[in-house]
Every structure is written in structure tokens, then in C-alpha cells.
Amino acid sequence: MILKNKMEVICWENNVIPVIIICHSSISRQYVYSHWHKELEISWVFEGEVEFYNGGKRRLIKNRGINIANSEEVHFAVPQKGTPDSEEIVGITIQLNDSFLKGLIPDMEGLYFEISSDSAEDELIEKMERIYELYRQGDGLEIKLKILAIVCELIAVLYEKCRKKKSIVPVNQQKDRERTKIIIEYLNAHYKEKLLQQELAKKFHFSREYFARFFKQQTGMTFKEYMTQYRLGKAMDELLYSDKKVVDIAWNNGFTSESQFISCFKNSYKTTPSVYRKLHRQERTEND
Secondary structure (H helix, E strand, O other): EEEEOEEEOOOOOOOOEEEEEEEEEEOOOOOOEEEEOOOOEEEEEEOEEEEEEEEEEEEEOOOOOEEEEEOOEEEEEEEEEEOOOOOOOOEEEEEEEEEHHHHOOOOOHHHHOOOHHHHHHHHHHHHHHHHHHHHHHOOOHHHHHHHHHHHHHHHHHHHHHHEEEOOOOOOHHHHHHHHHHHHHHHHHHOOOOOOOHHHHHHHHOOHHHHHHHHHHHHHOOHHHHHHHHHHHHHHHHHHOOOOHHHHHHHHHOOOOHHHHHHHHHHHHHHHOHHHHHHHHHHHHHHHO
């Protein structure tokens, strides 16, 4: 994946089929950073709980639930519950090529997709489960072609039972979305620095109070909540896959002190960074 014009661009050149499949394990309860792209994204959670934020709307997805992130929609995900001491796969995400969808659905530009019935969700889960089972069998051409066939069945369900017509977006609302993308891009690039809400409000030409309301409305989280989750996600990578001291990880990821990092970590993961690291290193050693 690459970034172009502040948008995530997914590269498809080496794929035989117009879909990318991403498997999620629970070992790091991975926080998916705020981003957007033109591809339609479908996530299936088959163990644990994940909070999805799509265009500022929050959805809590529990065991065997489905989430849809539409094209160009700012979205991210925050794991809530699961089995963080396990490397087993607890969910998958598929991303459908935008050009492929537009080739199948002539009016794709004017549509978005939303799960509005249990029957539709059940059918999508059944397709995602079949895709996952095939994916586990290998990456041969025969497997990829079978996956492509099921992907087409999944798209048919989306079109038949989940499609909605886009309403005309007021100019002001469209501008708000663009401003949100710019703000998120800036925060993600500068998360290691000391970021004060008042200074950011001034930078983006808001009053402090309006910036706070605007950010919560557009993302579904307060500024403080967003930065804490983002920094924890970045810190988790260093905690699990480096030998850096906890205090250095804290400072390197925007926390003001080791104690602040430990406190935020315990609130999210119910244990300290050191204990969490020790448990997962022991598990990886046993698996090796």
C-alpha cells in the first residue's frame, strides 16, 4: 500500500484476482489506524469484539459480525475484547478493487452499502467464511479462481440486499469531510510530537471548542481518545517486536512519561506493558 494525495492507494498489479485478503490474529489486538481509500472494505469478526468507526459513526461488532467501510470513507478499528494471548486468526478483511466493482455495477458511483437485515449479514458471513476456508488452502491459481467466484456471489448479495443510493452531499458537509482527512493525516504523521488541542484548533482555523465538537462528530472519538489509541497501536509494535525499554517506547510514541504510557496501556489491555510483552514472547518461543 502507498499514500498518494493523502489517500491510501492499494496496489493490485501482482494480484490474479481483484481482491486483497487480510487475516487478523489477536496476539497484538491490532489497532487499525484511521485511513481511507477508494476500495470497498468488508471485515468479518469471528471472535472477540471490535469497535469500528466509519465516517464518524461507531459500530460495535461482536462474534461473527460484519462491518462495511465504503469507498473514500474515513475509517478505523479498535479491538475491545478477545483472546490477546493467542496467535489464532480471529477475523479477516477483504478489499475489493474499485475498478472491478465499477465494471460490474454501472451505477457504482452513486451507491453505498449498508447492512440493514440479519438475513443479509448471515449471507455475507457465509461468503466470507467460504473465502477464508479457501484462502487457508494455499495460493494456487485454482484456489484464487474459486475465491473470485465467491467474491462475485458476495457482491451480488451486497447489490441485492445492502445497496443504498447516495444522497446529494451539501457543499459544507463535503468540505467537512475533506478537512477531516487533512486533520487525520496530520495527526498520524506527527503523533510522536506534543500535540495540544488548542494549537491544532488554531492551525486548522477553528476555535478550541468548535474543534473539539467537530473532531468528535467526524471521527466518533474525542481528540484525546483518538491520539491515545493511535499512540498505543504504534507502541504495541515496538513492545512486541523490539527490545526497547518501556520508558523509551513511551517517549518514542508521544507519551509524556512512562507512567502515562503504563496507565493508558492498562486501561486498554488490563495489564502492564512489561507483563504483556513477557507473555507474548513466551508464547512465540513455545510456538517456535
